[in-house]
Amino acid sequence: MKISCEQAAEICNKSQYREASLMEIIKLKYHIFICKTCKLFTTKNTKLTKLCNESKLQILSEEEKAKMKAELEKSNN
Amino acid sequence: MIANELQPDKWVELHADYLFNYAIGKVSDVEIAKDLVQETFIAGLNSAKNFKGDAAERTWLIAILKRKVIDHYRKINSKKGKAEVRIQYSDQTDAEGEWLEERVADPFVKGGDQEIENEELGLAIQNCIDKLPKKQSRVFTMKTIQGMSTEDICKELGINPSNLWVMIHRARTSLMGCLNQSWF
Ligand SMILES: [Zn+2]
Numbered sequence: 001m002k003i004s005c006e007q008a009a010e011i012c013n014k015s016q017y018r019e020a021s022l023m024e025i026i027k028l029k030y031h032i033f034i035c036k037t038c039k040l041f042t043t044k045n046t047k048l049t050k051l052c053n054e055s056k057l058q059i060l061s062e063e064e065k066a067k068m069k070a071e072l073e074k075s076n077n
Numbered sequence: 078m079i080a081n082e083l084q085p086d087k088w089v090e091l092h093a094d095y096l097f098n099y100a101i102g103k104v105s106d107v108e109i110a111k112d113l114v115q116e117t118f119i120a121g122l123n124s125a126k127n128f129k130g131d132a133a134e135r136t137w138l139i140a141i142l143k144r145k146v147i148d149h150y151r152k153i154n155s156k157k158g159k160a161e162v163r164i165q166y167s168d169q170t171d172a173e174g175e176w177l178e179e180r181v182a183d184p185f186v187k188g189g190d191q192e193i194e195n196e197e198l199g200l201a202i203q204n205c206i207d208k209l210p211k212k213q214s215r216v217f218t219m220k221t222i223q224g225m226s227t228e229d230i231c232k233e234l235g236i237n238p239s240n241l242w243v244m245i246h247r248a249r250t251s252l253m254g255c256l257n258q259s260w261f
Contacts, residue, residue: 013242016249026140045249047261052125055198055202056199058101058115059094060097060111064111065089068093068114071118072088072118073086073170075122077207
């Protein structure tokens with residue numbers, strides 16, 4: 001049942017992407033019950049996920065960036 | 078510290094996503110936003126000689142992008158555009174004058190810091206992502222913004238899952254620190 005703080009952090013990160021198993025989640029819950037540091041980390045980490053979801057950030061694909069770069073180089077010459 | 082310098086060959090890498098999200102916020106259209114970013118880079122290149130180095134490169138590029146947004150709304154002549162043009166020009170002497178790219182100079186971007194304080198959540202996050210080491214920002218973006226699977230990212234970048242989770246951990250920890258004051 002016992003896990004280290006490093007393991008707790010990794011499970012916490014995985015759970016932000018729904019990639020932690022149920023058993024891992026149980027271990028994490030038990031750990032943050034007894035460890036304040038990881039409890040704080042989990043709270044902030046979850047908040048970060050929420051902010052990222054709310055932000056509706058979009059990014060340009062690598063392909064689009066390459067095209068932009070080529071276009072920029074063309075007008076630099 | 079030495080004055081800010083322009084590095085056009087790194088613009089796409091360093092600023093494209095930030096400018097893209099800024100533009101989306103103004104024009105609500107991904108394709109138009111993309112065009113505006115491209116136009117901004119080209120205009121930046123053409124007016125690079127006017128860059129005095131007082132402002133950060135990104136702040137300077139945003140000032141150009143703002144002008145591109147105004148031009149865009151002028152072109153389509155929408156009501157929203159008219160309102161925006163009025164607001165943007167209100168405290169400037171060339172209120173009715175044509176915008177000339179070559180005139181972009183540092184004085185224009187005064188108040189840039191203010192702007193950054195007010196920036197939306199998405200831009201704040203992008204700003205923090207851009208401060209991460211390159212590989213971390215790539216992995217974080219693929220995983221979090223693009224929602225790619227661990228397997229696909231590992232395949233594309235030639236890393237293993239434990240590498241990936243270490244990088245995700247570092248990236249997330251840095252982002253919590255970077256965003257802390259205003260958003261947590
Ligand atoms: Zn712990």
